[in-house]
Amino acid sequence: LSEIGGLNVGSFYDQHFLKQYTYCMKQLEVMLPESTNLPQAYADGTDDEEAFLQNLALFFSSFFKVHITILEGAEGQQALLSGLQYLLNLSYIEDTEVFKVGGVAVELQVGSFVD
Secondary structure, eight states: OHHHHTOOOOGGGHHHHHHHHHHHHHHHHHHSOTTSOHHHHHHHSOHHHHHHHHHHHHHHHHHHHHHHHHHSSTTTHHHHHHHHHHHHHHTTSSOHHHHHHHHHHHHHHHHHHHO
16 A cells, blocks of 8 residues: 555546545544554554554655645545644654654655745
8 A cells, every 4th residue: 555655657646546545544543543542552562563553654654755735635635634643643653663754754744834
């Protein structure tokens, strides 16, 4: 999913990426509510659960890097804010690999709002 979300194939597929992202966010909210303490879940989790959170950070980072502009419209704005909240929560995990991936995306987001 991270690799697909990070594809840069032009604006022709923007609506497909928007649908993919919003669908993923709806499913994520069911599996892992936004209120979940992600650092604690990571610390207490199995290897598979840790890998899931690492991959989630990678998904958000790669998707935002390429497709943030399609989420900034009215249709994707709430899902964007929710994704940014997840990414922010992921950045609190005390693991260098997760923080590196999540931190890059947060830096990209702050830069896009400042510009």
